[in-house]
Amino acid sequence: MGTAGLGIRQALLGLAALLFLIDLYLIFQYAPTASEALGLQVQRIFYFHVPSALLGMISFAVAATASVVYLTKRGRKWDRIAWASAEVGTVFFTVAIGTGAIWAKPVWQTWWVWDVNGTLTFMLWLVFIGYLIVRSYAPTVERGSRWAAVVAIFGAAAVPFVYMAADWWEGLHTERITGPGASGSMQSEIFVTFMFSLVTFLVLFIALVAERTAQRGVEESIEELRREVSA
Amino acid sequence: MNISTISKRTRIAIGIALVAILALPTTVLAATSAANEIPGESNLGFLLVGEIIVWAGFFAYAFYMSRKTNDLRREIDDLRAQLKAGAPSDL
Amino acid sequence: MKSYLRSAVAVYAKDMRLEARTKETFSAVLAFAVIVAFVFGFAFDPSPTVVALVGPGIVWVAYVFTGILGMNRTFAVERDRGTLEGLLLAPVGREAIYAGKLASTTTIMLVVEVLLYPVFLVLFELNLFNIWFVLITIAATVGFSAVGTLFSAIAAHTRAREILLPLLFLPIVLPVIIGAVASTSAALAGDGWDGVGKWLQFIVAFDLVFLVLSSWAFDFVLEE
Numbered sequence: 030m031g032t033a034g035l036g037i038r039q040a041l042l043g044l045a046a047l048l049f050l051i052d053l054y055l056i057f058q059y060a061p062t063a064s065e066a067l068g069l070q071v072q073r074i075f076y077f078h079v080p081s082a083l084l085g086m087i088s089f090a091v092a093a094t095a096s097v098v099y100l101t102k103r104g105r106k107w108d109r110i111a112w113a114s115a116e117v118g119t120v121f122f123t124v125a126i127g128t129g130a131i132w133a134k135p136v137w138q139t140w141w142v143w144d145v146n147g148t149l150t151f152m153l154w155l156v157f158i159g160y161l162i163v164r165s166y167a168p169t170v171e172r173g174s175r176w177a178a179v180v181a182i183f184g185a186a187a188v189p190f191v192y193m194a195a196d197w198w199e200g201l202h203t204e205r206i207t208g209p210g211a212s213g214s215m216q217s218e219i220f221v222t223f224m225f226s227l228v229t230f231l232v233l234f235i236a237l238v239a240e241r242t243a244q245r246g247v248e249e250s251i252e253e254l255r256r257e258v259s260a
Numbered sequence: 261m262n263i264s265t266i267s268k269r270t271r272i273a274i275g276i277a278l279v280a281i282l283a284l285p286t287t288v289l290a291a292t293s294a295a296n297e298i299p300g301e302s303n304l305g306f307l308l309v310g311e312i313i314v315w316a317g318f319f320a321y322a323f324y325m326s327r328k329t330n331d332l333r334r335e336i337d338d339l340r341a342q343l344k345a346g347a348p349s350d351l
Numbered sequence: 352m353k354s355y356l357r358s359a360v361a362v363y364a365k366d367m368r369l370e371a372r373t374k375e376t377f378s379a380v381l382a383f384a385v386i387v388a389f390v391f392g393f394a395f396d397p398s399p400t401v402v403a404l405v406g407p408g409i410v411w412v413a414y415v416f417t418g419i420l421g422m423n424r425t426f427a428v429e430r431d432r433g434t435l436e437g438l439l440l441a442p443v444g445r446e447a448i449y450a451g452k453l454a455s456t457t458t459i460m461l462v463v464e465v466l467l468y469p470v471f472l473v474l475f476e477l478n479l480f481n482i483w484f485v486l487i488t489i490a491a492t493v494g495f496s497a498v499g500t501l502f503s504a505i506a507a508h509t510r511a512r513e514i515l516l517p518l519l520f521l522p523i524v525l526p527v528i529i530g531a532v533a534s535t536s537a538a539l540a541g542d543g544w545d546g547v548g549k550w551l552q553f554i555v556a557f558d559l560v561f562l563v564l565s566s567w568a569f570d571f572v573l574e575e
Contacts, residue, residue, distance in 0.1 A: 046273070050280050074310040081314070100571055120321045127313040135306050148525075155522040162518065166509035172574070176505050179568045183498070183523050186564055190526035190557050197549070198529050237321070244328060251335050258342050 038243060041236035048229040052076075052222075060222040068136040074128050076222055080230035082125035082150055088118030088234060089153050092160070093185035096178035105249065106242075108174045111181060113241035115160045117234060122154040148195040149188065156184035170252065281315055355450070358443040362451025363458075370459065376424045381463045384417040385470055392474040399476070406477045407535035411528055413467070414488075415495070415521075418460055422499035423516050425456045426507035435507075439573060449500065449569040453562075457496040464488055483538035483547045490554040491531040497558060498523050501565040504572050523561075530554045 056076045063072035095111035098104070129147065130140045141147065160180045167173030370377055391409045395401060429435040438448060465488070468479040502519045506512035521528075530550045537546025 046277070050276075053280055068306075070304050071306045071310070073307060077310065077314045117321070120317055124314050124317040127317070128310045131306050131310040131313065152522045152525055155518070159515075159519045159522070162511075162515065163505065163509075166511050166515060168508060172508070175571050175574060179501075179505070179571055180519060182568070183501075183561075183564065186560060187523045187526065190553070190560075193553065194526035194529040198533060201533065233318070237325075240325060244325065244332070247332055248328075251332060251339065254339050255335075258339055 045233040045236045052229045055222045074132045076226040078128040080227045085122040088114045093181045096181040109242045109245040113238045117237045119157045145195045358447035359450035363454040366455035380421040387413045407532045426503045430507040445570045453500045494527040494558045497561045
């Protein structure tokens with residue numbers, strides 16, 4: 030799992046691109062138009078929004094796990110994977126937050142709702158940003174890796190607490206908003222399109238993380254060479 | 261990073277992607293107006309913005325990564341030159 | 352275990368003696384807290400309905416910002432004066448240093464927070480002299496300190512410590528903030544254990560988890 034070869038990485042990217050083309054067709058042609066309550070056409074954002082948010086969560090889990098392994102076993106490759114996951118995860122979360130706002134405005138007349146998912150997504154997005162910024166301000170790459178790992182682990186530990194607090198808070202303060210797409214059973218076309226989108230985003234995630242991890246490997250080699258040259 | 265440095269194959273790929281990204285929602289738009297749904301009610305503007313966010317997000321990251329690769333390549337050339345010169349030149 | 356306690360108390364005592372003599376951190380934090388309270392006083396019309404709605408939020412926003420200032424100073428001051436190396440070289444376990452620092456930061460914050468009770472009373476007619484609120488204050492402040500002391504150790508070693516501490520700290524302690532505000536509402540409304548209990552237990556659980564986690568992580572953070 031250290032560094033995937035160029036062939037595999039290119040294959041993954043190619044696969045992701047292909048899946049995306051098919052996904053676009055499914056989202057815009059195959060999936061039925063949603064009801065008025067869900068916003069008609071704009072509901073199609075759901076097929077981008079939910080997979081993005083889910084993949085963001087997955088990337089956080091990967092980053093946190095890699096961080097634990099890095100702190101306990103100290104292999105460089107775990108730090109590479111964690112960093113790559115954090116970067117890619119930030120992109121996914123940003124897309125999720127952006128599409129969430131765009132979907133919410135016409136349907137609920139508000140740009141943002143502090144429901145459980147929204148609060149969790151926003152909080153993890155902030156943790157990821159802190160993770161990346163800590164690295165750039167650290168005096169050495171080693172310390173940056175360690176500090177970032179601590180940040181990721183703390184974020185993961187806080188997740189159940191954030192979930193519970195946001196859930197109780199929502200129960201106290203708002204009438205339950207049944208999220209778009211949470212109503213009843215899904216038509217088969219909607220389900221198929223959603224699952225395909227999820228797979229597409231998953232492949233994209235793996236492809237991007239593999240690419241970025243490999244790139245980190247190259248960066249580390251260069252750092253090492255620089256040290257040798259100026260020694 | 262200017263257009264000429266992007267390889268022909270990459271340009272073709274990007275072209276196909278852009279066509280797909282723009283064409284498919286446009287066909288939805290056409291179908292919608294054909295079926296007499298009023299665009300404002302179906303919130304097509306929002307849908308388009310949403311889609312742009314998705315693509316802008318991933319393309320931005322892709323460009324960031326390819327720029328990093330370019331920087332890395334330049335650093336490697338730099339180091340090679342330094343090694344050839346035989347002396348640690350950045351002290 | 353005994354040496355751990357002794358070392359932690361030693362670190363704590365040193366900080367408290369320093370504070371008693373110079374009152375540096377304490378006065379800065381207290382002044383800031385009062386200013387924040389007054390800014391809120393100007394910003395909000397303190398009618399009873401408004402205060403009932405936003406009062407708990409105001410109190411905890413004030414406490415959180417004040418806490419950030421206090422926690423930043425925990426290690427920033429040591430680092431700037433160069434005493435941090437001395438502390439690390441001492442034959443004292445890292446966990447003990449963390450515990451001592453945690454205790455001194457918490458003490459200062461608690462004192463300032465309690466001193467703010469009359470300020471809130473005067474500005475907002477908000478009566479915080481309530482046993483449940485005191486318990487909430489203690490629990491939440493310990494939670495803030497547990498996380499903040501650790502991140503302060505990180506931030507103190509960087510150039511951007513003023514922004515780094517809040518950025519790292521706030522997402523993690525978000526549950527404590529939510530819990531503190533919700534339970535304060537209940538406490539001030541006179542709900543007693545029924546309304547407050549659930550949240551109080553929640554915050555205490557958070558405290559326990561993060562006290563352990565921060566203690567463990569402290570070593571990794573300070574490693575060269």
